[in-house]
Amino acid sequence: MFHKEGTKTILLGIIFTATILLVSDQFVAIEWVKKLIQISAFLILIIILQFFRNPKRTAIINDNHILAPVDGKVVVIEEVYEGEYFKDKRLQVSIFMSPINVHVTRYAMSGLIKFSKYHPGKFLVAWHPKASEENERTTVVIENNTFGAILYRQIAGALARRIVNYAQEGMQVVQGTDAGFIKFGSRVDLFLPLGTKIDVVLNQKAIGGKTIIATKE
DSSP states (O other), X not given: OBOGGGHHHHHHHHHHHHHHHHHHHXXXXXXXXXXXXXXXXXXXXXXHHHHTBOOOOOOOOOTTEEEOSSSEEEEEEEEXXXXXXXXXXXXXXXXXXXXXXOOEEEOSSOEEEEEEEEEOOBOOOTTSTTHHHHBSEEEEEEEETXXXXXXXXXXXXXXXXXXXXXXXXXXXXXXXXXXXXXXXXXXEEEEEOTTOEEOOOTTOEEOTTTSEEEEOO
């Protein structure tokens, strides 16, 4: 299964591959050169297909859990000052996605979308300390009765050139469902209330919609 955001890119990739196969077959006389060109075209198509894959996952909905919003590696767990929405201290958990990870963003918990905003910006590498404040990004706040309000931020990386965010203020959303997409390597930051029990450790692999990031005791 592939994500709908990849439809255009996948179709262009198929057309490109088919064109390369036909042209090389007709106009490249040296056999090993022809094979090299054709194999390269297939490899490019495979990379495109794997990037836009969207594995079917059914989240176990639990209002006492915060689930990973994306696939990737946990790279930050720390207390920070969140200055855009809360303007106070929060627990930040950040997940870095490499180009080979699934890039679907999923809602970390069920609740009401209280805030959703897009910010144009730079394209620093996703692990840069200032990426959360200076890169192209979206900020979304979800609120429910268990955790109160939590914030997640989709952050573009050095390669990412498009962030897709489906969250709109006033929407009721369901934990684990599709919240958007980030094309190519990037990062998602979660900002949780102080005192939240964190259930992951640094460098742990997270699976979007499956891994429990935090628990309400």
